[in-house]
Amino acid sequence: MSTVIENLLSRKQQLVEQxxxxxxxxxxxxxxxxxxxxxxxxxxxxxxxxSDAQ
Known part of the structure; x- marks a missing residue:
């Protein structure tokens, strides 16, 4: 899942610059x-x- 987050953050950075x-x-x-x-x-x-909530 970290790849998905990394891709989203990368796209976000591109959009902010744009x-x-x-x-x-x-x-x-x-x-x-x-x-x-x-x-x-x-x-x-x-x-x-x-599964993470405890």
């Missing part, structure tokens, strides 16, 4: 939406599963 360079409001909205999806996925993957 967001810093982008002037178009439409493009910024699209990037911000993708960042929200990545953050949601990272939050979901970071939650302890049933």
């Amino acid at each position: 967001l810093e360079r982008t002037q178009s409001l439409e493009e910024r909205d699209r990037i911000e939406q993708q960042l929200e999806q990545i953050n949601t996925a990272l939050d979901f993957l970071d939650r302890p599963g049933p």
